[in-house]
Amino acid sequence: MIRKKTLVLCLMLTLLPALGGCQLKDIDKRYFVVSTGFDYSDNPKTPYRVSLRLALPSSKVEEGGAMSVVQTVDAASIAEAVRHLKSTVDKELEFGHCREFILGRKLIEKDGFDNAMQWLSRRRDIQSVSNVMIGEPDAFSVVSLQPKSERYPGNSLFLSFGNEGTEAAHTVTTYLFDLYRRLYETGLDPVLPVASLFRDGYRIDRAAVLDKQKTRLYLDPDETLLLNMTAFGVDNTILALPDEPVNVVLAATHTNSKINLKGGEDPVAIVNVRIEGFLEQSPPHLLEKDWGGLERKMGKHFSEEAEKLLYKIRDAGVDPYGFGLHYLADHHNEKGRWEKWKRLYPDIRFEVRANVSIQGSGLIR
Amino acid sequence: MIRYYFYHIFYVGMINIMVLVPYVLISHRFDGAVSSFPLAIAVGTLYSYVTSSFFQRFPGLGLPEIYKLFLPVWLANCLNMIGVVIWCTAGIIVLFSYSNTVGIFFDPEASSYLNLAIMAAASMWAASRTSRSVQFTHEVLLIVCTPIILWILFKALFSNWLDWDAIRLIADAGIRQPPSAVCLFASSFVFSGHMNITLFNRLNPRDLKFRLRWTIPIVGTFFLLVSFFVPIGFHGTQAVGNYLYVWSVTTDSLQMKYGFIQRVLYLFLLLYTFLSLVFVMNTWHTGMEFFKACFKKYKPYTDEVNVPAINWWVCGVLAGLTFAYAYFTNDIFNRIVAEIWLVTRFIIESILIALLIVFIVMKKKGYMKRSDEPRLPQSGGAGG
Numbered sequence: 001m002i003r004k005k006t007l008v009l010c011l012m013l014t015l016l017p018a019l020g021g022c023q024l025k026d027i028d029k030r031y032f033v034v035s036t037g038f039d040y041s042d043n044p045k046t047p048y049r050v051s052l053r054l055a056l057p058s059s060k061v062e063e064g065g066a067m068s069v070v071q072t073v074d075a076a077s078i079a080e081a082v083r084h085l086k087s088t089v090d091k092e093l094e095f096g097h098c099r100e101f102i103l104g105r106k107l108i109e110k111d112g113f114d115n116a117m118q119w120l121s122r123r124r125d126i127q128s129v130s131n132v133m134i135g136e137p138d139a140f141s142v143v144s145l146q147p148k149s150e151r152y153p154g155n156s157l158f159l160s161f162g163n164e165g166t167e168a169a170h171t172v173t174t175y176l177f178d179l180y181r182r183l184y185e186t187g188l189d190p191v192l193p194v195a196s197l198f199r200d201g202y203r204i205d206r207a208a209v210l211d212k213q214k215t216r217l218y219l220d221p222d223e224t225l226l227l228n229m230t231a232f233g234v235d236n237t238i239l240a241l242p243d244e245p246v247n248v249v250l251a252a253t254h255t256n257s258k259i260n261l262k263g264g265e266d267p268v269a270i271v272n273v274r275i276e277g278f279l280e281q282s283p284p285h286l287l288e289k290d291w292g293g294l295e296r297k298m299g300k301h302f303s304e305e306a307e308k309l310l311y312k313i314r315d316a317g318v319d320p321y322g323f324g325l326h327y328l329a330d331h332h333n334e335k336g337r338w339e340k341w342k343r344l345y346p347d348i349r350f351e352v353r354a355n356v357s358i359q360g361s362g363l364i365r
Numbered sequence: 366m367i368r369y370y371f372y373h374i375f376y377v378g379m380i381n382i383m384v385l386v387p388y389v390l391i392s393h394r395f396d397g398a399v400s401s402f403p404l405a406i407a408v409g410t411l412y413s414y415v416t417s418s419f420f421q422r423f424p425g426l427g428l429p430e431i432y433k434l435f436l437p438v439w440l441a442n443c444l445n446m447i448g449v450v451i452w453c454t455a456g457i458i459v460l461f462s463y464s465n466t467v468g469i470f471f472d473p474e475a476s477s478y479l480n481l482a483i484m485a486a487a488s489m490w491a492a493s494r495t496s497r498s499v500q501f502t503h504e505v506l507l508i509v510c511t512p513i514i515l516w517i518l519f520k521a522l523f524s525n526w527l528d529w530d531a532i533r534l535i536a537d538a539g540i541r542q543p544p545s546a547v548c549l550f551a552s553s554f555v556f557s558g559h560m561n562i563t564l565f566n567r568l569n570p571r572d573l574k575f576r577l578r579w580t581i582p583i584v585g586t587f588f589l590l591v592s593f594f595v596p597i598g599f600h601g602t603q604a605v606g607n608y609l610y611v612w613s614v615t616t617d618s619l620q621m622k623y624g625f626i627q628r629v630l631y632l633f634l635l636l637y638t639f640l641s642l643v644f645v646m647n648t649w650h651t652g653m654e655f656f657k658a659c660f661k662k663y664k665p666y667t668d669e670v671n672v673p674a675i676n677w678w679v680c681g682v683l684a685g686l687t688f689a690y691a692y693f694t695n696d697i698f699n700r701i702v703a704e705i706w707l708v709t710r711f712i713i714e715s716i717l718i719a720l721l722i723v724f725i726v727m728k729k730k731g732y733m734k735r736s737d738e739p740r741l742p743q744s745g746g747a748g749g
Contacts, residue, residue: 016483025474121607124469127628128617164622177618178526181601185531188601233525322530325602329530332537 034154037139039104055153170205187324249281377558378588399539409556429658452652492649
């Protein structure tokens with residue numbers, strides 16, 4: 001009796017999983033979006049141009065085998081554009097695997113990135129660890145490039161960021177949640193990488209520093225490298241010391257950076273950077289002649305360059321390092337401290353304390 | 366055997382995310398959340414000490430039996446019913462918030478009632494078992510999820526993206542504000558694992574000593590600080606207030622680059638499926654036993670072989686109530702209800718603590734209505 005009852009109960013329970021099938025769309029009825037671009041169209045009625053790169057699933061995985069299509073639509077808002085775009089494709093759009101969001105340069109200049117952020121952060125299926133970047137000249141051209149080296153559609157672009165694929169010293173990585181935090185935080189401003197096309201690939205070696213709405217400053221590749229080392233402590237970077245006939249170059253394997261503020265009324269912002277690495281390019285016997293001296297020389301050169309960058313960023317009126325937040329955290333609950341900081345920041349002095357430690361000269365002396 | 370007591374302390378520390386404690390605290394992050402933490406730690410520790418030393422004096426007795434020792438039947442039944450309401454609503458709120466969160470992140474196309482149905486069926490079945498089974502289920506599920514949850518928490522804690530300046534700013538700004546009552550009530554929930562002893566003391570042997578009680582404030586403080594400060598570190602002082610599902614988004618900000626799935630969110634929600642099940646099972650089971658204790662014929666059995674039909678009925682009604690609640694409520698309203706529940710829970714817990722102290726005094730003076738002679742092992746039922 002009991003066994004029969006249990007059997008019936010078990011049978012009924014097995015029916016439960018089948019319920020899930022009723023409302024779930026199969027994988028072959030979905031289009032996987034692999035990168036999304038937002039542009040500004042010049043039509044004021046439908047200002048947002050959304051471009052989606054949709055992956056075409058294929059059974060073989062090989063270089064150059066990745067196939068995808070690009071769809072574009074203009075609408076009054078991003079959400080409307082995406083809904084409208086659905087009527088141009090035959091399968092349901094799935095954003096769960098999309099980790100690249102490209103904001104057109106013109107969009108940021110004309111409209112800012114706030115509206116795009118609202119849509120991105122509101123969607124439940126968009127990953128907080130998506131990479132956000134600025135597309136140059138526009139997002140569409142970055143989205144529609146199909147590099148030959150891709151194994152899966154879209155993986156070329158996301159391997160460019162972070163340290164999953166290439167560990168590029170000039171690539172700033174900004175995740176969606178980090179951008180959203182910087183959009184609202186007092187005393188911490190957003191940084192976005194700038195992606196453009198270069199032959200059959202992406203070139204992501206510059207960064208843009210933004211205030212809460214628009215771009216204030218575009219950094220060139222050398223400055224981006226310095227920003228990466230001083231603000232984000234990115235590993236596997238490079239440090240060059242100008243020299244005749246050829247520069248002395250240190251391949252930095254580890255970089256650490258820490259900011260600090262000293263002084264009350266006339267504060268000095270101190271950036272402590274610790275760089276470790278090997279010489280990759282140097283005249284023979286240079287290191288053994290004066291090990292400590294070379295370390296100091298490289299450190300001094302780095303400090304000078306980094307200070308130049310910091311003054312440039314300060315004069316643009318932005319704060320991607322979070323000095324302001326650090327100041328607020330240091331001055332507990334003082335009234336009017338934010339106003340005071342805003343007064344102090346334009347005249348603040350910077351000091352970069354670089355501690356370069358050379359581990360060796362490579363395989364030869 | 367003392368480990369069963371600490372399982373409760375641990376899991377209540379972790380489940381606070383589903384009872385929306387971080388949400389309440391973060392919405393008050395600039396006014397008095399942080400300053401209420403020391404109070405909550407003190408109050409939570411004190412309450413844990415009182416309940417554990419009280420129940421140590423009444424081994425093998427649950428709260429309903431202790432009521433019967435000291436109080437007239439009608440008053441005992443009233444108190445039991447208050448317990449039923451407060452325990453069962455906790456389960457209903459958690460079940461709804463869980464199915465809501467899962468509906469948003471796992472399977473938005475499916476009907477939200479589907480998640481609720483599966484989860485309610487599992488909870489109903491789990492809660493209607495005997496106390497002993499519930500305790501063992503609790504142990505198994507907790508051993509499965511605790512290491513991985515702790516791993517996620519530590520991964521977040523040591524992440525490079527955690528902004529310590531934001532955490533310092535909030536800690537500094539908050540500690541100077543006068544403590545807020547709602548935050549005290551909400552944060553003391555993290556310490557309230559000791560309340561489960563009110564029922565599960567029935568399973569404790571006579572010679573049980575509550576050792577290692579000094580770990581309670583440490584465990585509670587750890588979970589309290591982590592569940593409040595880690596989201597702030599990840600989303601900054603301002604943006605963190607914009608998120609509704611703050612912990613889901615925080616775990617989504619982590620990634621397992623070389624894991625099977627790179628989104629930590631799914632692992633996290635899966636673990637919280639287990640934890641929610643444990644929570645609903647415990648609360649409904651406790652509520653059910655308290656309800657049954659109101660009847661005259663009731664014997665506090667803990668190891669029946671066949672569970673009585675009334676268990677199914679009570680848990681079935683609770684599952685039905687959850688559906689009714691889900692039908693009439695929405696996510697925002699649920700947040701308000703959860704806040705009200707947190708406040709009520711604290712007040713009732715405080716009243717109970719006062720009552721327990723009164724009972725101790727009454728026992729010393731010998732004002733007992735009935736004697737608390739040790740009873741036989743409580744198996745009962747068919748085949749006992």
